[in-house]
Structures are given as C-alpha cells and as structure tokens.
Amino acid sequence: MEQLIQLLQAFGNIFVHVDVWGAVLFGTVAGLFLGAMPGLTSTVGIALMIPFTFYMSPLAAISMVYGVHKGGTYGGSIPAILLHVPGTPAAACTQIDGYELTKQGKQGKALQCAVLSSAIGDLCSDLVLIFFTVYIARVALKFGPPEFFGIILFALTIIGGVTGKSITKGLLSAMAGLFVGTVGLDAITGVARFDFGIVELTKGFGLVPLLIGVFCLSEVFVQVEKRLVKGEKVTIIPPSSNPADNRVSWGELKGCLPAIFRSYGWGQLIGMLPGMGAAITPWIGYSEAKRSSKHPEKFGKGALEGVAAPEAANNAVCGANLMPLLTLGIPGSTDAALIMGVFLIHGLHLGPRIFVDHASLVYGIFAAGLLAILIYLLVGLFAAAMIGKLIARVSKAIIFPIVFISCAMGAYAIGTSVFDVGVMVGFGVLGYVMRKYEFSLPAFVIAFMLGYRFELALRRSLLMSHGSPLIFLTHPICLAFILLTAGTTALRVWTRYRKKSAKT
Amino acid sequence: MAAEKERHSLLCRPDSSKGISRRTNECFYIGPGRQFVKLTVDARIGLVLLILSLVVIFVLIPTIPRDIFLSARGEAQSRFFPTAIAIGMMVLSVILIIGSYLVPRVGDRPVSSARKKEIIRVGRTAVLAFVYVFLMYLLGYLIPTIVILGLLFWFSGERRWTVILPTTIGVSLAFYYFFGRILMLMMPRGLLFG
Numbered sequence A: 001m002e003q004l005i006q007l008l009q010a011f012g013n014i015f016v017h018v019d020v021w022g023a024v025l026f027g028t029v030a031g032l033f034l035g036a037m038p039g040l041t042s043t044v045g046i047a048l049m050i051p052f053t054f055y056m057s058p059l060a061a062i063s064m065v066y067g068v069h070k071g072g073t074y075g076g077s078i079p080a081i082l083l084h085v086p087g088t089p090a091a092a093c094t095q096i097d098g099y100e101l102t103k104q105g106k107q108g109k110a111l112q113c114a115v116l117s118s119a120i121g122d123l124c125s126d127l128v129l130i131f132f133t134v135y136i137a138r139v140a141l142k143f144g145p146p147e148f149f150g151i152i153l154f155a156l157t158i159i160g161g162v163t164g165k166s167i168t169k170g171l172l173s174a175m176a177g178l179f180v181g182t183v184g185l186d187a188i189t190g191v192a193r194f195d196f197g198i199v200e201l202t203k204g205f206g207l208v209p210l211l212i213g214v215f216c217l218s219e220v221f222v223q224v225e226k227r228l229v230k231g232e233k234v235t236i237i238p239p240s241s242n243p244a245d246n247r248v249s250w251g252e253l254k255g256c257l258p259a260i261f262r263s264y265g266w267g268q269l270i271g272m273l274p275g276m277g278a279a280i281t282p283w284i285g286y287s288e289a290k291r292s293s294k295h296p297e298k299f300g301k302g303a304l305e306g307v308a309a310p311e312a313a314n315n316a317v318c319g320a321n322l323m324p325l326l327t328l329g330i331p332g333s334t335d336a337a338l339i340m341g342v343f344l345i346h347g348l349h350l351g352p353r354i355f356v357d358h359a360s361l362v363y364g365i366f367a368a369g370l371l372a373i374l375i376y377l378l379v380g381l382f383a384a385a386m387i388g389k390l391i392a393r394v395s396k397a398i399i400f401p402i403v404f405i406s407c408a409m410g411a412y413a414i415g416t417s418v419f420d421v422g423v424m425v426g427f428g429v430l431g432y433v434m435r436k437y438e439f440s441l442p443a444f445v446i447a448f449m450l451g452y453r454f455e456l457a458l459r460r461s462l463l464m465s466h467g468s469p470l471i472f473l474t475h476p477i478c479l480a481f482i483l484l485t486a487g488t489t490a491l492r493v494w495t496r497y498r499k500k501s502a503k504t
Numbered sequence B: 001m002a003a004e005k006e007r008h009s010l011l012c013r014p015d016s017s018k019g020i021s022r023r024t025n026e027c028f029y030i031g032p033g034r035q036f037v038k039l040t041v042d043a044r045i046g047l048v049l050l051i052l053s054l055v056v057i058f059v060l061i062p063t064i065p066r067d068i069f070l071s072a073r074g075e076a077q078s079r080f081f082p083t084a085i086a087i088g089m090m091v092l093s094v095i096l097i098i099g100s101y102l103v104p105r106v107g108d109r110p111v112s113s114a115r116k117k118e119i120i121r122v123g124r125t126a127v128l129a130f131v132y133v134f135l136m137y138l139l140g141y142l143i144p145t146i147v148i149l150g151l152l153f154w155f156s157g158e159r160r161w162t163v164i165l166p167t168t169i170g171v172s173l174a175f176y177y178f179f180g181r182i183l184m185l186m187m188p189r190g191l192l193f194g
Helices: A004-015 A019-038 A041-051 A057-077 A078-085 A094-103 A108-138 A145-162 A167-181 A199-203 A207-225 A250-272 A281-292 A303-330 A334-345 A360-391 A396-415 A418-434 A442-466 A477-504 B001-010 B041-062 B078-101 B113-141 B142-156 B161-182
Strands: none
Touching: A004 A019, A004 A057, A004 A108, A004 A360, A004 A396, A004 A477, A019 A041, A019 A057, A019 A078, A019 A360, A041 A057, A041 A167, A041 A207, A041 A334, A041 A396, A041 A477, A057 A334, A057 A418, A078 A094, A078 A108, A078 A303, A078 A360, A094 A108, A094 A145, A094 A207, A094 B142, A108 A250, A108 A360, A145 A167, A145 A442, A145 A477, A167 A442, A167 A477, A207 A334, A207 A396, A207 A418, A207 A442, A250 A281, A250 A360, A250 A442, A281 A303, A303 A360, A334 A442, A396 A418, A396 B113, A396 B142, A396 B161, A418 A442, A418 B001, A418 B113, A442 B078, A477 B078, B041 B078, B113 B142
16 A cells, blocks of 8 residues: 555656656657667667766656666567567567568557557566565565675576576676676775776776677677668568458457466566576467467467567566566666666665665656556557558668767766777677677676675675674575575586587 | 597588588597697687686786785785686686587587678777777867768768768767757867867
8 A cells, every 4th residue: 555655656756747757758769669670679778878867867867768678678579570570689489470460461460469468567567566576675674794695696696697508608707797896996995906007997997888888889799790781671561451450359369368467477487586587588478378378289370379478478577677676786687787777877776775765766666667668558559560660761781880979979978088988899899709709798797787785795794704704604594595596506507418418 | 439539520520511611619639649639619718718817816916905904804805806706717717618628519600701701890890999989089079970980881881972971970960969068068079179
C-alpha cells in the first residue's frame, strides 16, 4: 500500500515537470529507433546519451536512459519481423516466426503481437520491481563490508563466467576491469596509483569515456569491418490486403497469453541474476513456449506464440535487471551498468540506502518506467511499420561516421578535456580487440564499475578483522556467497568440459 | 601416440583445397624429430597477458608509494588490491595457455584475404580516430571534425560528393551549435588557436 501511494505521488511529480516526462518520451522514442537500427542497440544509445544527462536533473536523466533501455529492447523486434535482421541480439529469436509471418503478408499481426507481448512482460516485471524491491533493500541494509564483498565476488564471477564463450576469458575480462579501476587515487589512503605523473589520470579513467569507447566506438569498428555500402536497397514485403492479417484479434492474443506469462517468468528470474542480460532469455522463452504449445509443429512457420514468447521474455528483463542494481548496487546487465553510470554522474550511490535517502527519486524512476511502456506500446501499435520502412532506407555509411563524432563529443563533454576523447578512442580499440578475441565486454565494464566498492569492502573487512581473512568465513551471508561462487564456477567448468568432451 | 599425432597433423595441415590456410589456429606436435612449437591463438593471448601481469607486479606496482601512516600489514596498503588482481590474472593466463592445448579449437577463423581487408579497414579507422584526437588538440573542433568526417564517409563507401560535402559540414556545424550554444560547452579551440 505504501508503495502504491509513493507511486501515485511519483506520477503526479512526473506530469508536473515537463523536463521529466519530456525526457521519458524522448528517451523511449529514441531508444525505439536506436534498437530498430541494426548495429545501434539500446546499449549504444544509452552510452551516447549519458553525456547529455549531465545537464539534466537526476530524475529526468535516469528516466530518459531507462526509457531508451525499454524502447530499445522492444525496438529490435521491428527489423527482425520486417527485414529478417534483428535490431538487437535479444530480437534474434523473434525473427524466426516474425519474418515467416511477414512472408505471409501478416507483418501487421506480427508487429502488434510483438508490442503487446513486450508491454505485458515489461509491465509485469515492473510491478514486481515496484512492490517487492523495497523488501530486498530492507534486508540489504543490514549488510556490512564482508557481505558486500561476498555478493560482489559472486556477481563478478557469474558475469565473468556466463557472458562470453570462455569462462577463463570472462574472468580475465573481469580482472582487467578491476585493474583498470585501480588507476587513480586509492580510496582509503589517497595514494596515487598508476597515474605516471599525468594529472588527468589522478581521478582515474573517466567512466563516461570508457563506456562510450568500449560499447559505442568498438561497435563502429565492428561495423566498419564490413564494407558499408551506400544506399543498400532492402526489399520490403507488402502487407496482405485482408484487414484480419494486419491486427491481432482478442482470441489470438488470449491464445498467446500462457506463452507470454511463462516467458515473463523466465525473464523475471534470469533478469534478476547479474550478468544474465536479455540475449539468452528470449531463446529460453521460445523453447519453453514450443515445448508446451498444443501445436509445436507451427513454430518456425509463423506461429504467433513464436513472436509473443521471446518478446515477453526479453522485455521482462528490463525491470528485473534493476532489482540487483537498486538494492545491492550490482548491475544485472550492460544496460543496467550504463544506467548505474548515470546515477554515479549525479552523485547518487546505489545500494539499499537509496530507498531511504532518495525514495521519491526511486519511485519517480518506477513511474517513468511505466510511462515508457505506454509510450512504446502506442508507438508500436500505430507506427511500427513506418519505422521499419524508415530504417530500411538509412545508409550505414552515413550513420556510423556520425556515431563516431557523437562518441568523440560525448566523451569531451563530460570534462571538456581532449584527453577524455583519447581515452575513449583507446578503450574503443581495446573493446574491439576484446570482441574479436571473445573476451567479455560486460564483465570488463561491470568489474570496472564495481571495482571501487569491491576493493573498499575487501580492505575494510580486513581492517575490521585486523588482517584475518577468517572474517569472510565467519559471516554466514558472505560464506554463503563464497560457496555459491565456488559451486557455480565448478559447475560451469564441469558442464563446459562435458560438452567439449562430447564433441571430440 | 600415433592417433594423437594424426589428430594434430590434421589440425595443422593447411586446407589448400579451399584456397585458405588455417594459420589462425596453428597447433603443433613435438615429435621425435626437431619441431618448432607454434602457439595457438589463445596461447598467444595468454602469453601476452602473462607478460603484462609480470610487468605489472615487478615494474608498475613498485611505483606505488608505500604508506607511512598505516601499519605495515599488507592488507591496508595501496599495493594490496592491484597485486592480488595481477596475481589472479597471471594464474588465469596460465590456465588459458594450458587450456588452449588441452582442448584445441578446431575450425577457427582462417586468415583469408577478405579478413585482411577487414583488418585494414578497422586499422585505418582506428588510426583516423587517434589522428582526430591529435588534430583536435592542435587545431580545435571544427576543422578536424570536417576533415575526419569526410574521410570516414569516403572510407565507408560513400562516394557522392553531393552527399559527403553538405553532410560533413552540416553535421559538424550542428554538433558545434548543439554543444557550444545550447549546452554552453566550451568547445576545443586547439593549442595553435587557443
């Protein structure tokens, strides 16, 4: 009840402030377009927008990037359905049945199904976020440095072990991120580390230039690999003349609801775990929907459930990712890590205390999330086909050079320093090399962002225990997370070993 | 032993029937005769990271001043955490090197002429990016942005001057106006014009 009252107050607050609802509207629509543009994901969109949030109020800033996140996650389904090219990795599953429906002239039906499923999955996960997160935060308020050490260790190991193809490379990426985070002044003693006399490095590497370089500029390099031929013509299949083929009937939607809610469940569960982004949940949702469908033979040939399930799953992750972020300060995905960056830029430290110190801000973000769902639902229902046609005409040869300049200006804008632009380019090259050799970018970035707190938790714990490492074993929650870390790592290694042995 | 030799031989043999050489994942067999050890891709990466870790431990970490106001216990010092990470990276690098031979990757990307062109395209863009930073430092924002943007369009495959010129100048000015006038940001002036 208390949460409902806070939420209603937050809605009132949003609609009174033009900058806030304007930011949500802009962010959601921009995210939708960015997610619809293959190569430009919501991750790139958030990273590009971070510098602009510097000039906004905290609520407007965070609401805007949250809108980009939600709009971008849904937006990837538009080219997946219309053009057989997923706009985001999360939409790769949607194209299987989505494009089959397009080939039958039923793209209107597929697009409507996608947006309705996305909105339902997203809404359900947001409601869980709004009404249950505060209870997790209340428990987390009792955590001390050893507990946070254990949780962050578990999170980093999961992220390093799950993202990417190799556990060793994932963990190496996380270690590299932790190491890069040590550049600058030591948090406890104030001693300068690895600055080599460069004044700009005293504060460490800038978060924004690093994020923009690793995610945006590396993506530009990946796109530049292929020859970006100007004016590529993409064939758009014309829709059917039968009106029933261009909309989803109530009966059809009702038939998809079991798949939608089942997939939402998977998205909610997996999205809460650190490192589990939206890329794998649609596949789990799809395979579960196929397994429990009355007509599994229709999957792959234009089954509506084949569109509904992955879309519900990938949008359910949006709200779920924010649960560990807000309660523990641990981002559940790359986008959540970028959203965390916006919090840090505005001097807001994530963790359970944010529900105590900035409760109105938190509920404002929740309300903004619900508003973002409404916005992309309306845009998706009425303008998705038009967006698809527009995206098909845009030349990558024009877009990506402009993205490069945006990256440079975004990196410059934070500290008005050309040094930051150089840092951005350096991390862009590093990000590209990491991608090519299958190292994990999310592990690197999340470790960089958590490194400060991880080191602080470790050293404070050892200071509390006068140097005895047994403190990590005598605190039950810390011990539980250490055992979980060891157990999940061993399980993962064993599973990989068994798979590779079966292949050879 | 013979089966092992055969397996490695198959992995190492260049696939000339497809016109490409499998040099990306050269593995080796140390047979009775003299053989040069060729490193797998992952082994090379592991070796580089191992060397970097050793450089960090023996060269970089000693540059961190020792604390004088805290106790001599290692855990309170500034060197503790970077040292722990570097040791962790060292161990993982060794695991990567060993793992690359225990489970060789078959069917890796071959180094083809198409791949070389990709590397040239990316390398060219990376060099342009660094040149852009240097020029921005010297000359400010506008001229380097116009020049580099034009070059990027050209290298991306756009050849129509009717598109390149107006887009280059228009986008550069648009960014200048947005950041300099609307966001009131002090745009780079450059060392020569500052």
